[in-house]
Structures are given as structure tokens and as C-alpha cells.
Amino acid sequence: MSNLTLQQAVAQADLLVDRPTLDAAIGRIADAIARDYQGEVPVYLTIMHGALPFSGQLAxxxxARGQDLQFDYLHATRYRGATTGGELVWKHRPATALFGRRVLLVDDILDEGYTLQGVRQWCLEQGATDVRIAALTIKKHDRCVPGVRADYPGVEVEDRYVFGFGMDVNELYRGAPAIYAMKD
Structure with missing residues (x-):
């Protein structure tokens, strides 16, 4: 599939979540975060590359709800362009000191949770007082790492290989404005 153009890939895929549904989910997540962080300025960590579209819109x-954030980002991956995960590799750690701070991790998808588990643990080791997770997409299956969940979940999707709205197939198709799945 990765030799296709974005238009061809979308035409050959199943639409799982359309843009209006994603926009509504992001609005619900923003409402919950603004309530939980009212009067505070959390460290807002975007997990690159996949979370970029979601993180920008959520910010x-x-x-718009009056919630300020201190932006930073990190790049930790288990995939490195592949379709299956391996060991967690750090490509960039945040420059912002996390000691004594509340941290909000923003990611495109919570699949099994190994990456988020490793990143959350690292933040706590840096002295963060609280680490919460906002994930646009949650995969429905029973393979999640125990104790890893999204505090601010967006939409659920089937247990299929998904792409769009930041998620990729071999580093492509991240710019699709909805969430799609490759046909089986």
C-alpha cells in the first residue's frame, strides 16, 4: 500500500472515523482537560510524529477555553517506520524541566501501550508530579499493558491497521483528514 498516493490509499481503505466525529471528540477532550487543569499551566508534551495533527488542534x-499550556515535544518510537513495534528508542527528549510539574502526554493512538508506558515512566523519573495521557484513538482489544489507559480518550477503533490524522503506513498517509483502515 505504501507505494500509493494519499488519494489512492484513501480510495482503497475503509473509513473508520470521519472528520466531524474527530472534531467532536477533540472538543470533548478539551472540555475535560480544561476542567482538570483550571488555573494551572501543565507541560504539554506532543509525542512525535503521529500526534502532531491531534495535538495542534487540541491545543x-x-x-479557546482559556487553558494555557507550556509546549514541548518528545520523539520516542517503537516502530521506526515498520508496522510492528520493537524496543523503545528515544529520538528527542523534552527540553522543559518536568520536576514538580504536571505533564500531559498527547498521542495519536493507544494501541497496546508500550510506548506510552515507557514515556510516562520516564516523565515520573524526571520528577513529574502527575502524568496524564490524551489519546485521540483507542484500539479495541485485550492486549493493553496493565495500568496504561488514556485519561482523556477520543474515539475507539477496531483492531485493524489504521492510518490518517497523524497515523501512518510506513511513514506515509499521516495527512489524511480522517481515520482509515487498510482493507483486509
């Missing part, structure tokens, strides 16, 4: 929704 604007939070700003």
Missing part, C-alpha cells in the same frame, strides 16, 4: 481548543 487550539484548549486555548
Amino acid at each position: 487550539l481548543e484548549l486555548g
Whole structure:
């Protein structure tokens, strides 16, 4: 599939979640975060590359609700362009000191949770007082790492290989404005 253009890939895929549904989910997540962090400025860590579209839209929704954030990012991956995960590899750690701070991790998908588990643990080791997770997409299956969940979940999707809205197939198709699954 990765030799297709974005238009061809979308035409050959199943639409799982359309843009209006994603926009509504991001609004609900922003409402919950703004309530939980009222009067505080959390460290807002975007997990690259996949969370970039979701994180940007969520940040604007939070700003519209009067919630300020201290932006930073990290790049930790288990996939490195592959379709199956391996060991967690750090490509960039946040520059912002996390000691004594509340941290909000923003990611595109919570699948099994190994990456988020490793990142959350690292944040706590850096002295973060609280680490919460906002995930746009939650995969429905029973393979999640125990104790890893999204505090601010977006939409649930089937246990299929998904792409779009930041999620990729071999580093492509992240810009699709909805969530799709490759046909079986």
C-alpha cells in the first residue's frame, strides 16, 4: 500500500472515523482537560510524529477555553517506520524541566501501550508530579499493558491497521483528514 498516493490509499481503505466525529471528540477532550487543569499551566508534551495533527488542534481548543499550556515535544518510537513495534528508542527528549510539574502526554493512538508506558515512566523519573495521557484513538482489544489507559480518550477503533490524522503506513498517509483502515 505504501507505494500509493494519499488519494489512492484513501480510495482503497475503509473509513473508520470521519472528520466531524474527530472534531467532536477533540472538543470533548478539551472540555475535560480544561476542567482538570483550571488555573494551572501543565507541560504539554506532543509525542512525535503521529500526534502532531491531534495535538495542534487540541491545543487550539484548549486555548479557546482559556487553558494555557507550556509546549514541548518528545520523539520516542517503537516502530521506526515498520508496522510492528520493537524496543523503545528515544529520538528527542523534552527540553522543559518536568520536576514538580504536571505533564500531559498527547498521542495519536493507544494501541497496546508500550510506548506510552515507557514515556510516562520516564516523565515520573524526571520528577513529574502527575502524568496524564490524551489519546485521540483507542484500539479495541485485550492486549493493553496493565495500568496504561488514556485519561482523556477520543474515539475507539477496531483492531485493524489504521492510518490518517497523524497515523501512518510506513511513514506515509499521516495527512489524511480522517481515520482509515487498510482493507483486509
